[in-house]
Amino acid sequence: METLFTRLGFSFFLLYFLVSCDLSLSFSPVDNYLVNCGALLDATVDNRRFVSDSSDSSHSHLSSPQLFSLCAGTLLPGLPPIYHTARVFKAPSKYVFDVKDPGTHMLRLHFHRFSSPQLNLADSKFHVLVNGLVALTNFSGGGSVGPKVIEYLLWFNSEKVEITFLPAEKSKFAFVSAIEVISAPKDLILETAQSVNGDKVENLNKQAFEVMYRVTIGGPKVTPFNDSLWRTWLPDDDYFKSKEGSNRVYFSGRIKYQEGGASREVGPDNVYNSARLIESKNASIPNVNLSWEFPVIEGYQYLVRLHFCDIASISLGLLFFNVYVNGHLAYKDLDPSAVTNYLLASPFFVDLVVDADHSGIVNVTVGPSNKSMAYAVDAILNGVEIMKISNWMGSFDGTLPAESVLKCLPRKRRVGFLLPLIALVCLLLSLSAIIRRRNEKVESVLWSKLPMEVHEISPKQGKQQLSSKV
The missing domain is CATH 2.60.120.430 (Galactose-binding lectin)
Structure with a gap:
């Protein structure tokens, strides 16, 4: 019996040692941001905790003037909790993350186009920019059935990562269900790769x-x-x-x-x-x-x-x-x-x-x-x-650089703002003209055209000439 317990004890020790070694060797990223967008509470998916981006959370990373959260009306069975909610943007908005480990990062954007009594996410159309890179243009959130995950491997050499969501033309909003920003292992992307179209070697750095x-x-x-x-x-x-x-x-x-x-x-x-x-x-x-x-x-x-x-x-x-x-x-x-x-x-x-x-x-x-x-x-x-x-314009989707995408939306929104302003100015000018006409009728002042040879005349001289003609 003692021998049995000794063997069991050794087996448990060996198992503990192997599990400890395996955990110690597992990948642990320096930058590891997991965001549950639009949710009030954190969510656990595959033993990972996605943190709420609500304003009450200290890990929000969110900067936006017009946003709201949305909950799915009907949930699919077995759907991970990060797809039960979404963060919706009616104006250009961005998430900002600190970069502690410069280099290649994995960025995953999660989308689920669910419908709710308040809004149908299938009606969305928007652009996504990441640190000056065009990730998506005129995107509508993926397919109508089930979630969609879009993954990027991006080189970050700055202290910040900014993920910007821009509602597109003729669209009212953008949305996202969850975001992952994770430091990639150093051996994930090599420095060079052979081109199959010729003898040249392609540089994969950055x-x-x-x-x-x-x-x-x-x-x-x-x-x-x-x-x-x-x-x-x-x-x-x-x-x-x-x-x-x-x-x-x-x-x-x-x-x-x-x-x-x-x-x-x-x-x-x-x-x-x-x-x-x-x-x-x-x-x-x-x-x-x-x-x-x-x-x-x-x-x-x-x-x-x-x-x-x-x-x-x-x-x-x-x-x-x-x-x-x-x-x-x-x-x-x-x-x-x-x-x-x-x-x-x-x-x-x-x-x-x-x-x-x-x-x-x-x-x-x-x-x-x-x-x-x-x-x-x-x-x-x-x-x-x-x-x-990404192409030479810094885009995965089209030929417009990030600067052009950014300029398009403000210009169109400026037009929407200027139209009421122009109407107001026209109204004020019309009122001013009406008031001027009324004043002219009250004064009933007769006037005659000045002689062509008179090039300059002071206000005082003009008044004297008018009084002499009355």
């Missing part, structure tokens, strides 16, 4: 990104609860175009993160422990590729991040394959063993920059190479992220 797609390949949805950066990874079924020749694989072992490769913040275990692959079952190598298509907007560059982890090979040095992006050969004879210092189940990622062409598609393809082997895995992919890079 760039701004909007996350368009974050997809786990072959596996189920990954929720923020299972991601150390509280991200959502969607299944790839809607984007996968190769219906033949692919297999799914699931891995129950330990993902071996190591320095120089992908960290848990770059990609969680639940992304790397599943994949789609091409596998040779006999002496011949399958003549197939695995392909995914992601709709994008033409005129922007995109950062394509591909996640790999060899969880399927039975031995090192057996997997070789090619990687293509938009038809360009990005990597030839990619050997995961060499990249991971000859360690299986060790994750890594590659970054590529591509210019979106007129097709409006970013295509990702993996397939066998000339070095692929029979009776082995001949291609694999675990995850894909696609991020839009």
Whole structure:
């Protein structure tokens, strides 16, 4: 019995030690602002506390002349509490956050277009600016079903972050449901990435990104609860175009993160422990590729991040394959063993920059190479992220810079203010003319035109001339 208790005590100690180590190694951002917009109380979502932005809160961060909170009339079952309310703006308004840790930050804007007896959020249309960057223009809050989360990776080198909401033309209001401003891990964005459209290397330092797609390949949805950066990874079924020749694989072992490769913040275990692959079952190598298509907007560059982890090979040095992006050969004879210092189940990622062409598609393809082997895995992919890079005007949405967006609204609002003022001035001038006419009738003063040769005349002289004619 004593031995049993001793073993149980040791087991509990070991469990406590492992949990403590895991917690100590978990990501803890310096800047970590979570705002529950329009709510009177704080809310907990995925073990994180979103703080109310009410005027009574010391963490409001809100500056606005005309705002009010709105509560949803009918709530969807299981909907997180941050989507039960919204902060609504009838005039330009902003949230201001202090930056303690300069560098790349994750910004997430949460929207839920619910309807209430007071207001239907589907009627909104507005712009969003972030420190001089145009994040959204003529935005209406996303889809009509369920919440929408828009995520950015932005470089902040100033002491403040200002998120400005501007009601657009012919619109009465803007709104937001929740806001996250979080310091990003230093290894989340690398300094450079290879361009697939040529031999040039793109500089990613201080760039701004909007996350368009974050997809786990072959596996189920990954929720923020299972991601150390509280991200959502969607299944790839809607984007996968190769219906033949692919297999799914699931891995129950330990993902071996190591320095120089992908960290848990770059990609969680639940992304790397599943994949789609091409596998040779006999002496011949399958003549197939695995392909995914992601709709994008033409005129922007995109950062394509591909996640790999060899969880399927039975031995090192057996997997070789090619990687293509938009038809360009990005990597030839990619050997995961060499990249991971000859360690299986060790994750890594590659970054590529591509210019979106007129097709409006970013295509990702993996397939066998000339070095692929029979009776082995001949291609694999675990995850894909696609991020839009802001254009040369500092915008994710259109060609207008932030200065132009800011000038549009005040000018139109000034017109609305000037019209009553002009009407008032016209009224005063009309009253003045009427009074002047009445005075002229009372005085009944006769006058004659001055001689043309008289160039200047004083008021006194003019009075004398008038009196002499009477």
